Amino acid sequence: MASTTTSDFFSNIKQNLAKFDTSSLSIPSLVLLIMAMLVIPLPPIILDVLFTFNILVGLMVIMIAIGTKSALEFSSFPAVLLLGTMLRLALNVASTRVVLVNGHTGVDAAGSVIASFGEFVVGGNYVVGAIVFGILILINFMVITKGAGRVSEVTARFTLDAMPGKQMAIDADLNSGNIDSDQARKRREELSQEADFFGSMDGASKFVRGDAIAGLLILLINLVGGLIIGIAQHDLSFAEAGRLYSLLTIGDGLVAQIPALFLSLATAIIVTRVSTSESMTEQTKAQLSNPAALFISASILVSLGAIPGMPTNVFITMGVLAAGLGFFVLQKKVAERDEKSAGEESTEDEPKELDWDDVDQVDLIGLEIGYGLIPLVNPETGGQLMARVKGIRKKLSAELGFLVQPVRIRDALNLEPDSYHIVLNGVVRAKGEVRVGQELAISPGQVHGDLDGEKTKDPAFGLEAVWIDPSQSDYARTLGYTVVDPATTVATHLNKVLRESAAELLGRDETQQLLDKLASKTPKLVEDLVPGKLPLGTVTKVLQNLLTEGVVIKDMRTIIETLSDECGKTQDPEQLTSLVRPKLGRMIIQSIVDADSTLEVMTLDPELEQLLHNVLQQNQGNQEVILEPGLAEGLFKSLRESTQEVEDQGQPAVLVVSPSIRPWLSRSVKHRIAELIVLSYSEIPDDQAVKVIKTIELNLKDKN
Secondary structure (H helix, E strand, O other): OHHHHHHHHHHHHHHHHHHOOHHHHHHHHHHHHHHHHHHOOOOHHHHHHHHHHHHHHHHHHHHHHHHOOOHHHHOOHHHHHHHHHHHHHHHHHHHHHHHHHHHHHOOOOOOHHHHHHHHHHHOOOHHHHHHHHHHHHHHHHHHHHHHHHHHHHHHHHHHHHHHHHHHHHHHHHHHHOOOOHHHHHHHHHHHHHHHHHHHHHHHHHHHHHHHHHHHHHHHHHHHHHHHHHHHHOOOOOHHHHHHHHHHHHHHHHHHHHHHHHHHHHHHHHHHHOOOOOOOHHHHHHHHHOOHHHHHHHHHHHHHHHOOOOOOHHHHHHHHHHHHHHHHHHHHHHHHHHHHHHHHHHHHHHOOOOOOHHHOOOOOOEEEEEOHHHHHHHOHHHOOOHHHHHHHHHHHHHHHHOOOOOOOEEEEOOOOOOOEEEEEEOOEEEEEEEOOOOOEEEEOOOOOOOOOOOEEEEOOOOOOEEEEEOHHHHHHHHHOOOEEEOHHHHHHHHHHHHHHHOHHHHOOHHHHHHHHHHHHOOOHHHHHHHOOOOOOHHHHHHHHHHHHHOOOOOOOHHHHHHHHHHHOOOOOOHHHHHHHHHHHHHHHHHHOOOOOOOOEEEEEEOHHHHHHHHHHHHHOOOOOOOOOOHHHHHHHHHHHHHHHHHHHHOOOOOEEEEOOOOHHHHHHHHHOOOOOOEEEEHHHOOOOOOEEEEEEEOOOHHHHO
């Protein structure tokens, strides 16, 4: 037993080691190396390798900075800058230790790299070497580092200030349908990364500035300390100690400052470049290749060369070269333009091969506006339509129980300037006109005066209305009018159309998302139903039927439970809908009256109801039920008159019938008497107070 346990233990270790990514050790190893260089003496050969590696890192970083097309392509730059700075400072500490301990032995005491750099720059004159090194320090500290730090600070501030506006632009594109939710999420992540990057660069630039100061202090420490140690401890003359330690100090400083200059320049390039689809080299080549600028510069140089006392040969030679370069660039641009024109002509002459990209998919929900209504959409001019549409989507989604797809708003040149079309699935479902700069005063039926303005009708409900000047708004309200702005008028019309067409907005994708959401809480319930007992299409049809009849689908758990229980009896979506409705009865009733109110209903005369039941039984299985013309005319006329009578009393018109005839009667009155709500007896909860206020009767003998 013990041997088995030990075997399993080592087997698990082996498996974990096999999964371990060794590349993840690179950064921790570099950090440990930096820490080691601060405390462990290094031999000269190791210093040569590390100094060379430091120069290589600086060259790589600046080349990457030049080649990036946007700052976020090199988002790790602040961390690289920190590690590069620490590596260089650790090398300075390690080389300082070697210089001060072994500097008296000769110029190769700290390695061949430091000696070579020192001899090359000093060239036998230590004062010149010190001056050159000081100039490099000033260039790095006063020019590049200071400028890059200031640009980083300003860019970080501007980026943070611009974030709310950019977030609103992303939301506007998402609401208008220009981008989907995944693209919006990606753009928000990029925006957050951009703010984090420039904030980090603002702090990282301080590393470079501190590094330049540290380089200058290390130079002074090496020089002064070397002289003291050489003269006091190793009995060197002042001249010999000055020669050795000056050469080593300047060489050490140059080997450290050249990579530091590379990183400082890379920092400046990253924070000063403009993000485009081109690299810095491509941008510079395209923008500096200006023939006019080259010709003007060449003429100025030639003119300066003609002045007595000026270096004529050099100026005229450079002027001629600039003019030649300008001529070459001009010829190249002309050739490219001709080639492009020829390519466009050949493309126009040859018919383009069709592909699937040429077939546009219709938008589920669209709002087409004339050019005169564009100010309603533009937030910069105070347009509120996009915000109104977003509010409509949010409200409808909460009320109906599923996410309403984004509304794509676009201008249509074929429309009148003040017109708009509401489009569903590529078909115009409603039209209207609004007046930008005016307000719509709608008459609710009882008003106490007339208004001066353009008489019209409310696009949504067809009520009498008047377009008035905004200065008359308060006066119109005192007369009893309802006053709304153009954006609210369009949004109200859109809300009405979407609510009436709710079933068309729900497809299989939306149904699947509803099921997925329900499955996150009750996974077994969904697994048992779809697709084992019912296909997704049948569930979608049931939900569409409920929406068509004005029943919201927020209680998905009850709907799915009922379908799961009843699908063994029938697979017909119409019958399943009738079986689901009683389970949602309380929600249906509360959408009509308050919870503690009495439901006032109309009923059919028993003989009439029995007659309709018999007719439906005889026509069972037929697609359409045909009533005798006189009976149908009398029935719908009586229903229409009764509905109007009940509504005039301020009550909703509700007709209660038997479950067997409710589906047919509900479909029949939907387009004839839209205000009439048809319920079955089984849909009314047992504890709901009901009062019959009218019975629909017909003289059946005369009708027969």
